[in-house]
Amino acid sequence: MIETLYWKDNKLYLLDQTIxxxxxxxxxxxxxxxxxxxxxxxxxxxxxxxxxSAAYAMALAEVQGENLEQAGQEIKQARPTAINLFWAVDKVLKSVEQGNTAVDTAIQMEKEDISINKKIGEYGNTVIDDGDTILTHCNAGALACAGYGTALGVIRAANEHDKNINVICDETRPVLQGARLSVFEMQEENIPVRLIVDGAAGHMMQKGEVDKVVIGADRVAKGGVANKIGSLMVALAAKRYNIPFYVAAPISTFDFENNIFDTKIEERNPEEVLVVNGKYIAREETRVENPAFDIVESNLITGIITEEGIKKPL
Incomplete structure (x- = not known):
């Protein structure tokens, strides 16, 4: 399994997922x-x-001799929706207050992430039947974690238990995490996989070719989950055709204090939508809406697979 990130000689190395x-x-x-x-x-x-990565950013701030509180505030501004970013910064700060180093804390958090994902995989395996075809949206695999993965971790665990599973990945416009990353991960492990365009998910369900849906989450809160844009449409189609819809996420992704509809949804660069292979697919002046995430309401979710078991939506 390819490494998403690693720490060496007081430097952080990140796999460039854009290429x-x-x-x-x-x-x-x-x-x-x-x-x-x-x-x-x-x-x-x-x-x-x-x-x-945010934890390791705090470790680098420590190595640089920076004020950790100030660095933490800057790191928290990197992306607004994924609650793990805020959780990681606060966890490092608390650990340092208790006498630990930010470097040691980040290294431990990396190890814990992989262990947590494997537990998620084992719990998720219990809802996967032999012969299931599983549809997943975006990429919640080893590449989205320190290793192993959440949604794809469930698929990996089922494969390791010799269940004859098949996977359908939708492409996940506009930056194609499903096509570029999830398909890549499945192919690397010889797990049977098909790629579809985003708009084909409902069609595949209508034909009876999908048994389960498993996605990840960037935030779980009261009322539902926030995940990559397009997740809501997949959930609605799954509800229409009575297909179990699972979210796989660690407890660190849970926001127990807020309603999911209070989540700030990140708006990304219009160029992601307008430009394909270096060419504009619409006029350059075209007005674009490019939300990075949408919200899947709790009543559309069968269960949330965590390292502590399968939980009901908040």
């Missing part, structure tokens, strides 16, 4: 500001991976 699957290259981050840039530009993405 996968065609190139495998790591970004060397010597400062916490470089990690912020990597998060903003989606060289690293996925809520758990963003959280671990």
């Amino acid at each position: 996968l699957p065609h190139e495998i290259e790591y970004c060397e981050c010597k400062t916490y500001q470089e990690v912020i840039t990597a998060i903003k530009t989606m060289k690293v993405r996925g809520a758990p991976a963003i959280g671990v």
Whole structure:
């Protein structure tokens, strides 16, 4: 399994996910500001991976001799929706107050993330039947975490238990995390996978070709979950055709204090929508709405698979 990130000689190395699957290259981050840039530009993405990267950004701030409180506030501004980012910064600050180093804390958080994901996979395996075809949206795999994955971790666990599973990945416009990343992960592990356009998910369900849906989450709160744009449409189609719809997410993704509809939904660069392969697909002056996430309401969710078991939506 390819490494999403690693720490070496007081530097953080992040797999550049913007050029996968065609190139495998790591970004060397010597400062916490470089990690912020990597998060903003989606060289690293996925809520758990963003959280671990944020912890390592705090470690770099410590190595740089920066004020950790101030650095933490800057890191928290990198992306507004994924709660793991805020959770990780606060966890490092609390650990440092208790006498630990930010570096040691970040290293431990990376190890814990992989362990948590494997537990999620084991609990998720219990809802996967032999022969299931599983549809997933975006990428909630090893590339979205320190390793193993959440939604794709469930699929990995089912495969490791010798269940004869098949996977359908939708492309996940506009930056194609499903096509570029999830398909790549499945192919690397020889798990049977098909790629569809986003608009085909309902059609596949209508034909009876989908048994379960498993996605990740960037935030879980009262009323539902926030996940990559397009998740809501998949959930609505699954509800229409009585297909179980699961969310796989660690407890660190839970926001127990707020309503999901209070979540700030990130608006990204219009160029992501307007430009494909370096060419404009509409006039350059076209007005674009490019929300990065949408909200799947609790009544559309069968269960949330966590490291503590399968929970009801908040």
